[in-house]
Amino acid sequence: MGAVYGLAKDFVFRAAVEFLKGKKVLTKEEYKFLDAESRAKAFTVSGYTSLGVLQEFLDCLQKAAEEGTTMGQFRKDMNRFLEEHGYEGLNPWKSDNIFRTNMQAAFNAGHYKSMTDETAMRLRPYWRYRTAADGNVRESHAVMEGRVFRADDPIWDIWYPPNGYKCRCMVVSLTRKQVEKLGLPVETVVPHGVDYSTGEIIPAMPDKG
Template identity: 30%
Template sequence: MTDKILPREAVEFFRRKSLKATDHWTDLWHGEHARFFTVARSVYADILTDIYNEIDKAIESGETLRDFQKNLKPVLQRKGWWGKTEDGVQLGSMRRLRTIYDTNLRAAYAAGRWERIQRRKDYMPYLQFIIVDDNRTRASHRVWANKVYRVDDPIWNKIYPPLGWNCRCIVRQLSRAEVEARGLKVETGPELQYVSWLNRKTGQVQLVPYGIDPGFDYNVGKANLRVKSREQVADKAASWPAEITDNTVRNMVKDEDFADFYEAPSGYYVVAAADDLIKKTLKTEVSAIYFSDESLIKNKHHHPDLKLEDYQNIPEVARDYDYLVQDTEKSVVAVKEIKDKKYWLAVKITRKGDEIFTQSYHLTYEAQIKSLLRKGKRLK
């Protein structure tokens, strides 16, 4: 990656990230990398923060790889995060710092670049895939060299670079006049061939496009804009009247973006609108009910029987409930039967009283409902 200062959009992309400790890079997947910053096996918050701050400096000021390594190495050595552990696990090393630097700067550049591409696509509607033409470029990346597709071609959902570790590929945005002047041919993205990849940590087998490293087969720019858009909507929704929030959310959960959020949670999503009874009980004026990425990830883990269409019922459960019960001072449970399924939605107001978040969402049964009614304060 160059040591030039990256565009403002790249800096904003990186600074929107939250820090998250993980054991392995694949613990976060696709769009989750647009929401979180992680370094595998950096279990201590101060180490993750040190690396994050140095990356931030590199993105904002153009700090070189050499300076990045020189600044971080003594800090990480002093804190014991260097070399290999007794059981052979690699912690910090010069090579690993190079990978961390390269991966994060390229992702930030790509995300910022995509934001600019979207602003210019009306008069520059094409993208050309550009490789570095030397013996280090992978053959599987070389096949895309100089290919031109429309900005909105779905192929960019999978082949928008970087396509893997240390990938140096980029895209060039072109106008119609530039395409014609260079004698280029605009094509329609082809069907991709997929290969099976085993995630050794989870045991899951996933399909990834041939020639693209696992975890890189997504568009980081699109993922970034989705996170940004969700957060903007979520911020505005806090002040919307309940009726507007309800109508808007019922449409939003049917949208492709909600399906993306369900598949790869990142950021937070407005999933329902609290009615007057819920607001009065929770002593709040806000209507928007959010589902955070972390809560959704946990919920999917604990309740794998729920599918996308079940989550799309949340607005109805929250608004047209059969039962509403206050189970604690700051939380309520709504129960609703839809098409022979009984849903349980628990929501909680934050300590400041300015946001309502989903605690849990799952299928329920008569005995559990009776227990809730017996122990809690029935409101409906």
């Protein structure tokens, strides 16, 4: 079983690298005119307009996915490049934001690709939404914690993470036996929440942050 898991893990890493390599650098001004589908294939960093600088950001992120570069090494590499080209280096907060947001998106994309493989869908047809389960989880994301839906349920078109800024949520695939053993109900209805401005009960939607 370990070998199978290892192969799946390698597949996720390769798919994450492919996801980043498929990105096209754009300025923030160009990015804001894109629709959601096009944005998924674009890459930009706030505060930079040079395509050369943006490409270096993307290259360093690709290196991190391929070689397991740490966030600290990413900041060191980028700061060396930025300072050599007359820019101020990244502070820890900004480098953390850029690194975590993009790496989380890449690995979730890789994870999604592995889970939607034909064999995986047949053997593990249920998906469970998991949050980081700490005090920093958005209230709108917490409403989905632990819920199980079929892998082909349309809810995942809306709720598959990451769901916005620094989202740490993930989806775990399950077999029928795992669902039964854990006593998890397989839901078919989107959970509901309250629109606090009107008091209206509405379908829960992820807060993008």
